[in-house]
Amino acid sequence: MRMTPVDIRLTASFLAVAFLAAGLLGAAQPATRIPPEVIQLTQFGPALGVGVAALLWPGRVRALLAGGAARSGSRGALLILTAPLVVACAAAAYAVLGGDGRPISPNAPFALIAAAQLLGACAEEIGWRCLLQPLLRPRFGPLGASAAVGAVWGVWHVQVFAQHPLYAAAFLTMAVSLSVVMGWALDGTGASRLLLAGGFHALINIGMLLFMDEESGTVTPMLLFGLSCLTAAALWTWVSTPRGRAAPSAPAPDRLTAIMEDVR
Template sequence: MPEHEQGQRRTPPTGWAAQAGVFLAVAFVAAGMAGALQPATGIPPEVVQLTQLGPAVAVAAVALLWPYRTRDRLAGILPGRTGTGTGTRSGAGPRRAAALLLTPVLLIALCACGGLLTSGSLPVTSPRALAHPLALLVAAQFIGACAEEIGWRCYLQPLLRTRFGPITASAAVGLLWGLWHVPVLTQEPAFAAGFLLATTAMSVILGLALEGVRSNRLLLAGGFHTLINLGMLYVTDESAARTAPMLFLGAAALAAALPWIATARRAAHEVTPDSITVATAPGAR
């Protein structure tokens, strides 16, 4: 046996695929049922879309089946080679948190500039043009965003990180997150492609920003998501399902993700391989 393989043994199965499968199945079904019930509730979709509750319901479902593993994933704990949890920073740090929450502002600003260049006018909707107070919209959007993010970034992202690197796991979550928005896929192909590019790139930003963070994960992810949703509501006019603004959002998200990826790659080269490997841990759950 080669020297570098001595003392290593095969990682026991973690059941991550089964957990991810149950989560996704419940998230899709619960979102579909919630969307079908929304007209009966009288809650306007621009206030909050009940489909956003799907991932939260899915987390509750997997928690019933795998309570301890779900607890660890929600806490951001990743198994390490020594059996101790990795990713134990208490928070994202002021700079990283500020960078994360400023990114949506940058993305929406780029979308507005794109609209200005192509149409000659800023595609901005006045808060007074909507029938509901701004404070209500912000609060409802934040609640809806957190209902999504507790599933995507607080559960599924750490789950996939037990098997894949941060960029791969983040991109996979982003693609699944985009496909979960089933009605988007019924739009023209260019619109759907722009949307999937946006969700994948934004998921990479979120995944890398929250890498190793165990506190405030939900608040940071929910805040990012809320700012994006409000920007789409007031600037890109998501209700119109226009292709150009969505393509601008996808391109802007990709451009914003590149510095995060470059920073993560530089950081990875500055640490030893053992400190960033989570998938080969003996006794990993």
């Protein structure tokens, strides 16, 4: 299915504002004296992109943000559980290789960091997973749209390209993989997408802040984190892919749904 002209213009406008606003906010952050470990102002770029799109195409943006019908909470719970598992696997592998996997002591109160990280993550995810993902899904499907959004999300972090090429490649792998995980988990959900995506994103950020030192530009922890995220994306894709072709009148259940029914 092709994207409509309105959706093409909406996508282009959202991306232009998200990238431009992030650059301007990032340049202004030092003047605010807000520590980046608390929140990065660039995270509000996508939210501003959504705001501009909503002014230009209010009805279309409202429909996209509303999402689909409410679904079972099992996928949301598994999504939130995936975040600490991904961080734990990467941190454990880093510690085995001699890296410093011990928790660091942030300069700001942890409660403030956690609240700010959730706010910043939701400011990003209202654009990436709540607007851009459903815009691209009819054209590319859940997996293709998730990968595309993840690639754009990774490139949006332009500062990573100043690092070692392996670091940048691992970061892009991480971004695409995490986008695939969220894409499968949130596909077809309604307004709960924002809190679930924001919570998952915030847990990933907090885990990286506390247990990894990839922010220094060190290649090894980012490589390990990218591989951990890639493994999670592969598992989510496997359990979310239909077992076979569905009859026209009834969609085939995916493996995750079957697994959850077996557990019950």
